[in-house]
Structure formats: structure tokens, C-alpha cells
Amino acid sequence: MKELTVEATVANIDTVTDFINAELEAMDCPIKAQMQIDVAIDEIMSNIANYAYAPGTGSVTVRFEAEQEPRAAVISFIDSGTPYDPLAADDPDTTLSAEDRQIGGLGVFVVKKTMDEVGYEFKGYRNIFRIKKLI
Amino acid sequence: MTINKSMVGNELTLALEGRLDTVTSPQLDEELKSSLDGVTSLILDFEKLEYISSAGLRVLLSTQKKMNSQGSMKILNTNEVVMQIFEVTGFSDILTIE
Numbered sequence: 467m468k469e470l471t472v473e474a475t476v477a478n479i480d481t482v483t484d485f486i487n488a489e490l491e492a493m494d495c496p497i498k499a500q501m502q503i504d505v506a507i508d509e510i511m512s513n514i515a516n517y518a519y520a521p522g523t524g525s526v527t528v529r530f531e532a533e534q535e536p537r538a539a540v541i542s543f544i545d546s547g548t549p550y551d552p553l554a555a556d557d558p559d560t561t562l563s564a565e566d567r568q569i570g571g572l573g574v575f576v577v578k579k580t581m582d583e584v585g586y587e588f589k590g591y592r593n594i595f596r597i598k599k600l601i
Numbered sequence: 602m603t604i605n606k607s608m609v610g611n612e613l614t615l616a617l618e619g620r621l622d623t624v625t626s627p628q629l630d631e632e633l634k635s636s637l638d639g640v641t642s643l644i645l646d647f648e649k650l651e652y653i654s655s656a657g658l659r660v661l662l663s664t665q666k667k668m669n670s671q672g673s674m675k676i677l678n679t680n681e682v683v684m685q686i687f688e689v690t691g692f693s694d695i696l697t698i699e
Contacts, residue, residue, distance in 0.1 A: 476623055501652045501682040504620070508654040512623040560691030564665050572690055573655035579689040 467531050474518055474526040474545060479511045482528050489530045490539060495601045502580045503539060506597055509573035510543050510552075518547025518593065533598075538582070542596045550593060551586045553578070604632050611672070612642040618649035621657030630660045637664075641672030648678035653686055665696060675699055 470485045472478040483504055490500045514526050529542040557578075558571045578584055583598035602619035613636060621629060637643070643664070653661075661676075668674035676698045679687065687693040 479623055498682055502685075505622075505652050505654045505682070505686065508620075508622040508656070512654075512656065558690075560689070561694070562691075564662060564669065564695045567662055567695065569655065569659045569662060572658060576655060576686055576690060580685065 467529060469527055469529045471525050471527040474511075474514045474524055474547075476512060476515045478526075479508055479515070482511055482526075483507050485528065486530060486539075486541060489532070490601075493532050493537070493539070493601070495539065499539075499599055499601045503541070503597075503599055506577045506581055506599075507541070509577050510595055510597070513552060513573065514543060514545050514547070514593075517550065518545045520548075536600055538598050538600045540596065540598045542594055544592050544594050546592050549588050551588070552595065553584065553586050602628060604629065606632070606636070608636075608640075611640055612644065613637070613640045614644040614646060616646040616649065620651050621653040621660075623654060623656040626654075626656040626660050629657070630663075633660070633664050637667060637671075640668075643668050643672070643674040645674070645676045646678055647676060647680070647683055650680070650683060652682050655690075658686070658690060658692060661692070661696065673697070 468489060472481055486507060487500060524547055527544040531540040533540055552574045555571050557575055558568060581597045582600045585596045587594050602617060602621060602625035605616040607614045665674055676696055679698055
């Protein structure tokens, strides 16, 4: 298990992505799965950076675990901001025309569709959002 | 992300290289806001685009709406990761992808 704690800012999305990519490369993760995970990091980190501590700031801890049989990458995003379950919202309507489209909620929806498991819990006054990708 | 821009007549081509995400999407948004006047054909070449997140989708949606009223917009050379994101979000029905 490896962990990185950084200030939850948009500028640190790249820091987290680089940290996770190094771990994924060390476990020979296929490039497609790596890019899907990178997209998930962008969605989750941007939500935490923009909303968890607004209007203030705070930190986020990103935890990486490599699982065997089946091989999987498990990444947890832990913040102590406002309690918020991103999975509680309804899925967006993906059949609407360009004119009627709402963009809200699309990020979490993409994460749900491209990861093998997603989970949220509020524990010890912390938001813990967890994704798992089989590789 | 790098944006390579070329204009032939009223056709603007932007070739994107890198990632279209939370950090880089404002860069594409600015580029489009300052260059779409008089453009009737917009081509976005994604050959060297690694991936797109919802921040990028937001820019594509607003650009598609703008181009619906002044011409056409086409997306070329999407990779498998980008195509999957277009498909699960229903953007494959909104955008013209070749």
C-alpha cells in the first residue's frame, strides 16, 4: 500500500496522476486501463478540489493498493471536507439532444461506467471514495 | 496539452495532443472562443489525444451548440478510451465522429 497526501487543488491533479501512474506502470497495467484510471482521477480529484472544502482549502490522501487474483488496482480518495456521497445522485439522462444536455453529474457517471467497482463511505468524519479496476 | 491550429478558408482544424482534462480544458475553451468567428467548418483532430474527462466534454458540448448555429463540427481519429467515454455518455449521438 502506498499513500500520498496533497492539498486538494486542481493544480495537484497532475501530482496525483503521476503518483498513481508510477504504481500502475510498476504492475504492468495495460495502457487502456491506465488511461481510464487517469480519467477517473481527474473526475474525483476535481470534485474534491472544487467542493469538499469550499470556500476554504484542505488536504486529500490518495491510497493505492495492488490486488492479486484477480489482479486489480484499488485507489481510495480520502478527504475530511463536507460529507458528500457522489454515488447518491441520479445518473444523467444520456439520450438528450445537445441543446437539452446538462453536464452536471457526467464525471461520476463516467467513473461508474469505466471502473469495475466504485464505493463511498463516510467514516471517522472522512469521505472515502474508492475505485477498483481489474487489470 | 498542445493545440496545433490551421485555417484554410472558413475551415478551422485544431489538432490536440495530450490530455483534455480539468487542467487543460480551459485552454481549449479560450482557443475556441477567440478563433470561431466566421468559421463554418470546425475539425477537431484527436489522433494524438490520450484521453478526455467531463471537463473536456463540457467544452465540446458548448462548441457543438455554437457550431450548430454557424456551420458544422467534426471529430476525427478518436482512440478507444475517448470513444468509450463518448459512447457511455451519449456524446456519440450528439457529436459527429469520423
